[in-house]
Amino acid sequence: MLHRSKNVERSPEIMGQEHILNRADIFGAECAEGPRRANSLEENIVDLYAAMRPSLLGYAYQVVGSAGEGEDLVQMAFLKLFDQMQRKAEILNVRSWLYRVIHNLAIDHIRRRGVHEVACAEWLSARNLTDTPRSTENDLIVQEQIANSLQVLNERERHCLMLRAEGLSYQEIGDVLGISQKSVSVYLARGLKKFEVRNEARA
Amino acid sequence: MKRGPDPKPILPPHLNDAQIIACLDGELQAGDLQNSKSHLESCWICRSRAGMIQGSIESFVRSRQARLPEPTAFDESRVEQFRQRLLRHSRESQASSHVTDRVLESFEGWRGWLRRVSAGVLEHRQAAIASVMAACLVVVMFTDVLNTRVSADTILTRATSYETSHAAQAGQVTRTSLRVERIARHGESRSLGNITVVRDSQGPTYVTGQTAVAGSLEMVSRNSGTIAANLLHSVFAPGGEDDQVLRYLTAQQWVPDVSSASFRELVASRNRQDTAVTRSGSAMELHYPFASGHVSGISEAMLTVNGSDYSPSQLSIFTGSADQSREYRFTRTAFVVEPRQTEVAHLGGTIDLPGTVNGHGGANGPTHKPSPLTYLNSTASDQEVAVATALHKADACLGEEIYLFPMSDGSLLVQGLVDGPARRGAIRDSLKAIAGPLRIELFVPRELKSGAELYASPDAFSDRLPSGGTASYTATLADLSSARMPLYDQLHKHFVQTGVAPDGIDKQIAVFSNEVVTLARQTFLHAWALKKLDREFSAERTAKLGPSALAQIEQIRQDHRRWISNLAHEQAEMLSHVADSPVTASLSDDSHTQDSMSLLRLAQEQNDLVRSLFTSSTASPETSGSLSRLLSVLQRMGS
Numbered sequence: 001m002l003h004r005s006k007n008v009e010r011s012p013e014i015m016g017q018e019h020i021l022n023r024a025d026i027f028g029a030e031c032a033e034g035p036r037r038a039n040s041l042e043e044n045i046v047d048l049y050a051a052m053r054p055s056l057l058g059y060a061y062q063v064v065g066s067a068g069e070g071e072d073l074v075q076m077a078f079l080k081l082f083d084q085m086q087r088k089a090e091i092l093n094v095r096s097w098l099y100r101v102i103h104n105l106a107i108d109h110i111r112r113r114g115v116h117e118v119a120c121a122e123w124l125s126a127r128n129l130t131d132t133p134r135s136t137e138n139d140l141i142v143q144e145q146i147a148n149s150l151q152v153l154n155e156r157e158r159h160c161l162m163l164r165a166e167g168l169s170y171q172e173i174g175d176v177l178g179i180s181q182k183s184v185s186v187y188l189a190r191g192l193k194k195f196e197v198r199n200e201a202r203a
Numbered sequence: 204m205k206r207g208p209d210p211k212p213i214l215p216p217h218l219n220d221a222q223i224i225a226c227l228d229g230e231l232q233a234g235d236l237q238n239s240k241s242h243l244e245s246c247w248i249c250r251s252r253a254g255m256i257q258g259s260i261e262s263f264v265r266s267r268q269a270r271l272p273e274p275t276a277f278d279e280s281r282v283e284q285f286r287q288r289l290l291r292h293s294r295e296s297q298a299s300s301h302v303t304d305r306v307l308e309s310f311e312g313w314r315g316w317l318r319r320v321s322a323g324v325l326e327h328r329q330a331a332i333a334s335v336m337a338a339c340l341v342v343v344m345f346t347d348v349l350n351t352r353v354s355a356d357t358i359l360t361r362a363t364s365y366e367t368s369h370a371a372q373a374g375q376v377t378r379t380s381l382r383v384e385r386i387a388r389h390g391e392s393r394s395l396g397n398i399t400v401v402r403d404s405q406g407p408t409y410v411t412g413q414t415a416v417a418g419s420l421e422m423v424s425r426n427s428g429t430i431a432a433n434l435l436h437s438v439f440a441p442g443g444e445d446d447q448v449l450r451y452l453t454a455q456q457w458v459p460d461v462s463s464a465s466f467r468e469l470v471a472s473r474n475r476q477d478t479a480v481t482r483s484g485s486a487m488e489l490h491y492p493f494a495s496g497h498v499s500g501i502s503e504a505m506l507t508v509n510g511s512d513y514s515p516s517q518l519s520i521f522t523g524s525a526d527q528s529r530e531y532r533f534t535r536t537a538f539v540v541e542p543r544q545t546e547v548a549h550l551g552g553t554i555d556l557p558g559t560v561n562g563h564g565g566a567n568g569p570t571h572k573p574s575p576l577t578y579l580n581s582t583a584s585d586q587e588v589a590v591a592t593a594l595h596k597a598d599a600c601l602g603e604e605i606y607l608f609p610m611s612d613g614s615l616l617v618q619g620l621v622d623g624p625a626r627r628g629a630i631r632d633s634l635k636a637i638a639g640p641l642r643i644e645l646f647v648p649r650e651l652k653s654g655a656e657l658y659a660s661p662d663a664f665s666d667r668l669p670s671g672g673t674a675s676y677t678a679t680l681a682d683l684s685s686a687r688m689p690l691y692d693q694l695h696k697h698f699v700q701t702g703v704a705p706d707g708i709d710k711q712i713a714v715f716s717n718e719v720v721t722l723a724r725q726t727f728l729h730a731w732a733l734k735k736l737d738r739e740f741s742a743e744r745t746a747k748l749g750p751s752a753l754a755q756i757e758q759i760r761q762d763h764r765r766w767i768s769n770l771a772h773e774q775a776e777m778l779s780h781v782a783d784s785p786v787t788a789s790l791s792d793d794s795h796t797q798d799s800m801s802l803l804r805l806a807q808e809q810n811d812l813v814r815s816l817f818t819s820s821t822a823s824p825e826t827s828g829s830l831s832r833l834l835s836v837l838q839r840m841g842s
Contacts, residue, residue: 042289049289050282058271067272075285079292086296150266165267170230185230189221196259 041085049078052095055166056102062162063106073109077101096172099163103176152198157191160184218242223253227260355478355489359506361513362463369514370402371540377402380537381461383438386530388523395438398533400460434459438531445522445529451499461518461535466491466506469520473497473504485510502528539574541611573612575658581609583744586639588752590615591739595759597633600735601728605630605645607739608661614640618658621645662738688716689826690781690816697781716817719777723813726770726840730806733763734799760799767802771841774809775834782830802840809836 053074060070077098084091091097150158156177163173170181177184218226218239225231226239243250324331371377379402383395438459439449457468466489474494481488487510492503500522507517520531590607591600594617599605603626605619617634621627627645634643651657688694694712703711740748740756748756797805812833816826 042286042293045289046282046286049285053278053281058267061272062267062270071281075288078285079289082289082292083296161263162267164228165264170225170228181230185221185225189219189224192224192256192259192263193220195263196255199259199262 041082045078045082045085048081048094049075052098056098059099059162059166060102060106063103063159064109069109070106073102073105076105093172093175096168096175099166099168099172100176103159150195152194153191157187157194160187161191161195164188217246218249218252220252220256223249223256227253227257355480355491358480358487358489358508358513359463359466362506362508362515365513366462366464366515369540375540378537378539378541379461379535381459382534382536383459384532384534385438386532388526388528395531397536398434398459400462445500445531447498447500448520448522448531451501459518459533461506461515461533463506463515466504466515466518469518470504473501482510483507486516541574573610573614575608575616575661576611577661578609578738578741578744581661581744582746583740583748583752584609584615585748585752586637586641587615588740588748588755590617590634590637590641591736592755592759593633593637594630595732595762597630599630599633600732601725602731604657606658606660608658614642616642616644616658618644619646620651620657621647623647662735688712688817690716690830693781693826693830715777719774720813720817722770722774722777723810726767726774727806727810729763729766729770730799730803730840733760733767734803736760736763737799764802767806768841771809771837774813775837775841778830778834778837782834797839805836805840809833809840812836 056074056077057067057070060073061067064070064073080101081091081094081098153161156179159177160173163176164184168176170184173179173184174181179187222231222235222239223243226236226243229236231239243253369377379400381398381400383398384392385395386392435449435452435457439445439452441449443449455468455472458465470491470493473491474497475492477492479490479492481490486507489506489508490503491505493499493501501520502523502525503521505517505519505521506515507519508515516535518533521528522531523529587607587609594600594605594607599619603619603621605617605621608616608618610616617630621630624647627647630645631643634641646657691712694715695708698708698711698715699705736756736759745753745756812829816829816833
């Protein structure tokens with residue numbers, strides 16, 4: 001998966017609406033359900049939303065711990081993208097731009113709630129309440145372990161790992177979080193080390 | 204696992220976790236990537252570490268999958284829900300953007316226009332300044348022209364408003380005095396007289412004219428065309444160079460007056476529309492030119508109004524051609540508002556205030572100082588009869604300049620000039636018993652610097668009476684130097700016959716002459732007083748008097764007649780001795796009662812004859828005929 005993401009993150013930087021239309025597929029979005037609607041900016045944005053929604057929603061969901069709030073953050077980010085396209089603003093990398101907007105919205109949202117430190121706990125409780133048929137006892141143990149292991153990571157390490165898992169390059173992660181590629185590399189190494197040690201300790 | 208630098212310099216150092224992860228992620232630079240891959244292939248330790256890190260990555264990815272929510276059936280509807288949300292957002296942003304765009308576009312338009320204009324102004328600065336100046340000049344000129352065209356009629360309307368607000372209120376009359384002048388081209392001014400316009404709050408308007416040309420005073424009403432024509436005749440001489448104007452104004456029945464109404468009547472048929480206004484000091488002159496070749500011969504009419512209150516002060520009629528223009532100027536000299544009660548019987552009369560220009564009486568407010576009335580605009584009262592009787596008894600009616608004035612406030616004024624304080628005291632004593640408001644202003648000559656302190660006689664007739672002499676004789680009253688007296692020879696003969704000593708004859712002649720002259724003078728003064736009495740107490744003025752007052756007046760008349768008769772008899776008696784032939788034949792012819800005017804004429808004649816016969820004179824009248832005529836006159840007066 002990392003390799004696939006690696007190919008995706010090498011996608012050329014796009015500029016403006018035409019690039020979005022021509023380059024939508026290279027984001028890995030399988031958006032071709034039926035014929036395209038009118039060739040308007042709104043429809044292009046909707047298509048791009050449909051293609052990128054799973055990845056963006058996954059990150060937003062992990063940050064804020066709520067599917068509904070995550071969905072709202074993603075849509076808000078696309079509305080902002082629409083405004084930017086209408087103003088013909090220059091966006092070099094649409095994907096990293098969307099992640100950065102969602103990241104900032106999520107951070108603001110969490111800070112307004114004042115519960116950013118308990119995002120994982122909420123996630124865990126939500127998972128417990130929504131006990132799916134697929135969940136087995138072993139899965140629940142694993143999930144709890146994962147949640148606990150994530151708690152040993154600091155915010156930067158967690159965000160770097162999450163964004164890297166979504167397929168973003170170091171450059172894109174640095175753009176989203178506002179840090180350098182070297183810092184991204186260090187945070188990734190430290191995060192994986194902590195995650196590994198936590199898993200070894202549980203084992 | 205601790206991996207430090209290889210102690211052996213020939214072996215490359217082990218890779219750290221970051222390097223291994225970056226190598227796995229392909230994030231190393233091309234050279235570093237190649238070196239790292241080579242090292243991993245050759246180094247079991249690092250390759251083992253890389254495996255562990257890969258395991259951790261896979262573990263993390265799995266945990267991610269576990270954290271993510273399960274895909275639901277709502278995901279498809281999420282896309283549609285987002286589409287709707289986006290469309291709403293799009294419409295809202297378009298609506299707001301349209302407004303914003305319009306504002307921005309208009310702002311851009313204005314900014315562009317301003318930029319172009321300012322650039323043009325800056326580029327052609329002098330031309331722009333000149334254009335603005337020219338525009339201002341045009342506006343000023345236009346405004347001035349409009350104001351001038353409007354203001355001539357507007358000012359006339361304001362003058363009408365002024366007159367309306369200063370019209371006679373209930374119980375009042377207004378009297379406007381006008382001075383009439385004729386001004387020739389070279390500025391030669393000639394006074395034509397005075398006109399008084401009396402407006403009664405409860406009656407018609409009367410116009411009274413007193414003109415120097417006619418020398419008479421006539422009262423006319425506005426509706427009396429004949430008398431109005433007479434008034435015009437006294438201004439515009441008939442048959443003169445402005446006879447055309449006279450005929451036109453007579454046909455128009457125009458009555459001279461300085462008022463907006465009169466001015467409107469004057470210019471109503473001028474057959475032109477243009478007007479002009481000029482300022483002359485604080486006054487404004489309204490010029491209304493007449494059409495060229497107008498039937499009236501008038502070239503222009505001008506009304507002068509006060510610049511502050513718009514009261515009309517002067518009306519001018521210009522006639523003749525440009526090089527021979529003449530101006531008939533009517534100037535308001537006085538304007539007074541008076542109580543009506545003393546004006547009811549006779550409206551009119553003049554306020555002749557020469558030299559006093561009081562054209563804005565309205566601005567000065569109503570004048571309440573009583574003014575003397577004439578016999579024509581007042582009626583006699585019992586008090587006036589009493590005063591006249593008292594003055595008669597004091598002989599103040601015989602030649603002294605003492606007049607009884609009925610005043611505008613209903614009071615009486617005895618004003619005059621006497622010889623000395625004793626005479627003044629005697630007259631005052633005679634008036635002590637008079638009841639009612641009476642003022643006495645008696646002066647001795649040294650108290651008067653000029654005649655201005657004295658009112659003119661209430662009767663113009665008084666002013667025209669000779670003081671005893673006539674223009675045909677340059678005589679000195681009672682001249683004792685009898686050397687050239689025409690009757691000297693006859694008187695000398697008479698006194699010789701009567702046995703007077705020769706050295707006393709001249710003295711006797713002088714005494715005799717002086718006595719005759721005195722008697723003649725007294726006879727004349729009584730006749731004059733009788734005539735004056737007729738005018739002072741005319742039938743019109745005495746219509747409302749009681750029988751006793753009328754009886755008093757009749758008594759005064761009889762007194763004068765008796766004195767005239769007695770004095771005439773006395774003279775005739777004296778002269779009969781001197782005369783060569785008796786004149787008894789003519790006595791029976793004129794034995795009937797003479798009216799006052801006839802008596803006055805006879806008295807004046809006898810006085811003139813006496814003065815010619817008994818005073819020294821350069822002329823040499825025919826003495827016997829004159830004496831005979833004198834005796835005849837005296838007999839007629841004495842009947």
